[in-house]
Amino acid sequence: MRVTDAIIEVLKREGTQFLSCYPTTPLIEAAAAAGLRPILCRQERVGVGIADGYSRASFGKRIGVFAMQRGPGAENAFSGVATAFSDCVPVLFLPTGHTLDKIGLPPFFSAVRSFAAVTKSVEMIDSAIRVPDIMRRAFSLLRMGSPGPVMVEIPEDVANEVVESFDYHPVRVARAAPDSHDIEEAAKALLAARRPLIHAGQGVLYAEAWSELRQLAEFLQIPVMTTLLGKSAFPEDHPLSLGPGYRIVPQPVSHFMNLADVVFGIGCSFSSHHQSMQLPPDKTFIHATINERDINKHYRTQYPILGDAKLVLRQLIDAVKDHKGNRGNQGRAEVVEEIKKVREDWLGPWMPKFTSDEVPLNPFRVIWDLMHTLDPRDVIITHDSGSPRDQLAPFYRAVEPGGYIGWGKSHGLGTGLGLIIGAKLARPEKITINVMGDAAFGMVGLDFETAVRNKIPIITIVLNNFTMGSNVTFMKVSHERYRTRDIIGNYADIAKALGGYAERVESPTDIKPALQRAARISKEDARPVLLEFITSEETALPTVEENKIPGYQP
DSSP, rough: OBBHHHHHHHHHHOOOEEEEESSSHHHHHHHHTOOOEEEEEESSHHHHHHHHHHHHHTTSSSSSEEEEOOOOOHHHHHHHHHHHHHHTTOOOEEEEOOOOTTTTTTSSHHHHHHHGGGGSSEEESGGGGHHHHHHHHHHHHHHHSOOOOOEEEEHHHHHTSBBBBBOOOOOOOOOOOHHHHHHHHHHHOOOOHHEHHHHEEHHHHHHHHHHHHHHHHHTTOOEEEEEEETTTSEEEHHHHHHHOOBBOOOHHHHHHHEEEEEEEEEOOOOOOOTTOOOTTSEEEEEEESSSSTTTTTTSSEEEEESSOHHHHHHHHHHHHHHTTOOOGGGGGGGGGHHHHHHHHHHHGGHHHHHHHHOBBBOOHHHHHHHHTSSSSGEEEEEEOOHHHHHHHTTTTTOOOOOOOOOOOOSSSSSHHHHHHHHHHHHHHEEEEEEEEEEEHHHGGGGGGGHHHHHHHHOEEEEOOOBOGGTTTOOOHHHHHHHTTTTTTOOHHHHHHHHEEEEEEEEGGGGHHHHHHHHHHHHEEEEEEEEEEEEBBOOOOBBHHHHHTHHHHHH
């Protein structure tokens, strides 16, 4: 078999179900010949997002793969790969490369050299005989350790070489267990805490450790917040849930973070990033992560734990039970009432926006009606950058693991469209929704046709306020003089022209019926839907400054 055939055979043996790709690569024909479905997008960044969303929705158990052309194809994919890298998503990228005689010569683009900064590993197949070894290393890195994207570059002339001997077996996955002494010390610190807080990240989802997280929280009656990436790792309708904390911090999160003396981070990086919650440095930190580079990165960690989140939580549960028996922490039962009161006090002032009858529509009314029309147990939803993220994430209550795909450390406009297409491919039984603004649609909107052409019935919600609302404070003079924030478009008409079902909604009374129709059409007719809601230029957000987080530095 040729090198390309061998690579496709490896993908099939590793459980790959489709090949996201664009615009041309010999892997497309090899995949089709082998019965592996190619899904061609309209631009590389969206194709990367499709593979990314598939991996996220599979909790890294099934790996999304994106193949692209040498040179411009690989170059155009860079921002998507950077997003996967910043969010620690295991995705395999397979660019073709220039022929071997051009390697290292300017101006020929080298994926190996250029993508080293945004991948966990990148190798080049420089000989047919190396295919099994390189692909085995790639999948070992994708499936074990700290998650992240991996790239294998395939020079054009090597792609057609013949593999004389092919012996490949799917990699077996190993997990790292924590040191028992570290667990014992952390358990004592957690039990001695007066006001402990659990800070749960994406690692809980990848380890499928949500039941253990819930068990620990309930046993000790500890409130739980999540990162944006970890949103849905703990059910947000649970009495101990505080919601997500990132750049935007809901009042329950800020309240309990202010009072906490011990913060237990599980499956998170504790990054000090503009899309991460800035933590008060005067806390005692227990930090459990699979990635040793995260410990002591931005905050002094008094109790570090290295290990898989599921194994950490199982051992921690056993350790606290050894100290407390099966009684749990009845002394903190009042924390549930405190959470309830803080949440009610926080949501109260927002209710006029959630129930507003104003025209143009208030975007918070759209989100409120969405939350009360579709059962979140049936839904996977993601946001886009800017206002849609910050209007949706603090208030939408994710109740099932993976029911919300949060992202944002490196956040190009339009990322949500590719992610939700990939999520639908991973979990076709779910209603899959991406909420985006008009600026995000302008970046990637034509890839709605990718969903139409490939019969992937997603629902896209466009909140159209005809402006770049999140840039109000950054573009005052230019907007006053030249209207730089203004953008126009009828996106429902575009979606219809691309072959999907679409509606433009302008009345508050039409929001719920439109959502109900969208759900029915996507499920029964297997047809992609776009709902364009004409909204006001709403700028109110539950900001960090409003909630007075100590130590926050904008």
